[in-house]
Amino acid sequence: MSKAVLFFAEQNNGQFRKSAFEVATAGRQVADALGGELVAAVVGDAIADSATTLGAYGVDKVIAAENTDFHYYSPEGFTQALIDIITELEPGVVLFPATSLGSDLAPRVAAKLGVGLASDCTELFVVDGKLEIKRPIYAGKAYIRVAFNSEPQMATLRSNVFSAQKQQEGKEAAVEKIQVNVAEGKSKSSVKEFRPMGGDRIELTEADIIVSGGRGMREPGNFAILEELAKELGAAVGASRAAVDAGWRPHSDQVGQTGKTVSPNLYIAVGISGAIQHLAGMSSSKYIVAINKDPEAPIFKKADYGIVGDLFEIVPALTEEVRKLKSS
Amino acid sequence: MNIVVCMKQVPDTETKVRIGADGKTIDPTDVNYVINPYDEFAIEEALRIKEKLGEGEVTILSLGPERATTAIRSALAMGADKGVLLKTDDTYLDSHAVATGLANALKEMKYDLIFLGKQAIDDDSAQIGPRLSVLLDIPCITVVTKLELEDGKIIAEREVEGGTQVIEASLPAIVTAQKGLNEPRYASLKGIMMAKKKPIEEKSPVMEEAKISVLKMEYPPERKGGKIVGSGKEAVPELVKLLHEEAKVI
Numbered sequence: 001m002s003k004a005v006l007f008f009a010e011q012n013n014g015q016f017r018k019s020a021f022e023v024a025t026a027g028r029q030v031a032d033a034l035g036g037e038l039v040a041a042v043v044g045d046a047i048a049d050s051a052t053t054l055g056a057y058g059v060d061k062v063i064a065a066e067n068t069d070f071h072y073y074s075p076e077g078f079t080q081a082l083i084d085i086i087t088e089l090e091p092g093v094v095l096f097p098a099t100s101l102g103s104d105l106a107p108r109v110a111a112k113l114g115v116g117l118a119s120d121c122t123e124l125f126v127v128d129g130k131l132e133i134k135r136p137i138y139a140g141k142a143y144i145r146v147a148f149n150s151e152p153q154m155a156t157l158r159s160n161v162f163s164a165q166k167q168q169e170g171k172e173a174a175v176e177k178i179q180v181n182v183a184e185g186k187s188k189s190s191v192k193e194f195r196p197m198g199g200d201r202i203e204l205t206e207a208d209i210i211v212s213g214g215r216g217m218r219e220p221g222n223f224a225i226l227e228e229l230a231k232e233l234g235a236a237v238g239a240s241r242a243a244v245d246a247g248w249r250p251h252s253d254q255v256g257q258t259g260k261t262v263s264p265n266l267y268i269a270v271g272i273s274g275a276i277q278h279l280a281g282m283s284s285s286k287y288i289v290a291i292n293k294d295p296e297a298p299i300f301k302k303a304d305y306g307i308v309g310d311l312f313e314i315v316p317a318l319t320e321e322v323r324k325l326k327s328s
Numbered sequence: 329m330n331i332v333v334c335m336k337q338v339p340d341t342e343t344k345v346r347i348g349a350d351g352k353t354i355d356p357t358d359v360n361y362v363i364n365p366y367d368e369f370a371i372e373e374a375l376r377i378k379e380k381l382g383e384g385e386v387t388i389l390s391l392g393p394e395r396a397t398t399a400i401r402s403a404l405a406m407g408a409d410k411g412v413l414l415k416t417d418d419t420y421l422d423s424h425a426v427a428t429g430l431a432n433a434l435k436e437m438k439y440d441l442i443f444l445g446k447q448a449i450d451d452d453s454a455q456i457g458p459r460l461s462v463l464l465d466i467p468c469i470t471v472v473t474k475l476e477l478e479d480g481k482i483i484a485e486r487e488v489e490g491g492t493q494v495i496e497a498s499l500p501a502i503v504t505a506q507k508g509l510n511e512p513r514y515a516s517l518k519g520i521m522m523a524k525k526k527p528i529e530e531k532s533p534v535m536e537e538a539k540i541s542v543l544k545m546e547y548p549p550e551r552k553g554g555k556i557v558g559s560g561k562e563a564v565p566e567l568v569k570l571l572h573e574e575a576k577v578i
Binding site: 017075076099101103104105106108110111114115116117118132135140141143145147148150188190191193194195196201203206233244254259261266276277283284287289295304307308309313317321322 | 339343424459469554561
């Protein structure tokens, strides 16, 4: 095994996801600590010239696996591509984003190699030339620090936790293209269709700001006031389990232990009392604001700033105040 | 149709996690163990398929300590036909170890479909489904919110960033269930009575050693209770000022 750090740079139609830059930045730090190079694995049907731009994030080299069957994610094909790249490079560390794709792909690659994989990591350390990671368990009610007994040491990194930082503006990474031989008839599952969600919806796990509503919203129509505030802030809208179980919001909006775990810069909890399973899912937010009529609600114990009172008066006033701020 | 549901017993969502004396695992005192919530969707989907086809068998396969029998019994009360416990002690197992243990057991079983929850809510690793896909060399569709079965294949919808993917796979296949796939049933009194007579086979798992070791477990950084800015809408300008000038997040 070499000291090289390989990471999976996720892209969609030639556009790198935000997570690609986050994992690149984290990977650069690990590579520096190990004294190795940072290599990006890019997999797709047509690797755009934009692959070279990864250089700005400290990537030394890009290995691009191109295959006409790779327009959509193919679990078996992408796994083979990563195995081919890992076999050639023999990296000591392999990192993935903990996105839908990364979380589906990384365990397959780990299983093929018969190695350990740490999911959804929030901190990386290099100790005596070995990787150690920290990751939340019980949706963030506790954290474990783990080390690996196998190589390559593999981890998926949680979105929105590692900040993406450019090292050198305009620096270009060399791109090496490889052919992946996906055996005929080998693809056992295939994506038939992708239905994009309407509008400019911001993904909860990638959002900088989240406005979430709970039981206190009383009925589904009332979420309109949160949508309006979210629009003004450029935020995503989330919901508590109570609001989802009541059928007010789709399951994909749920924040908490049986929903999504999020780490935005700002989390605004509206009409959410703060059940333990909800707090677990949002406590790693940088700043938390609580708006609730009950001054004893547990959410206030986690919140940096709280307002006690009627959310139906406070939220529209907040939207107006933010609007004033943005236009000033 | 033979359907196997891989199920894990986990602490319920109300559990307040306390770190145990070894500093690496949780203190099990007063912990209420339940079927992993995502596995309930998996069990329900398996039962619905069996009921729709009017034939088949649903087997619950669980790798865990003795206490997991209680969760298997609950799944049998929902309507599953039989259970298999791959009995372990309480030591830490990583996804590699668990997946090899389950795969070795599954190789001895008959299956057309294997269901799991999308992740267990204790370890949150979400690796077992895709790992089994490689170890058993059959397709796996993860995080599924809608499933249809037709002509020896499955068509599934899964939630991804920015939309929904529609995926097709041939059988046998693995599906990991996401909330929204269905509404799990409660066990009926009759079901609970019948479950007592259903067989649970106990075996020792054949598994490889863990490739990850836990160095320590710790609590999340304590959040200091913040300040109540005020009450009512009069407090809003001050809140916005704090968010803009102090926190610098808007």
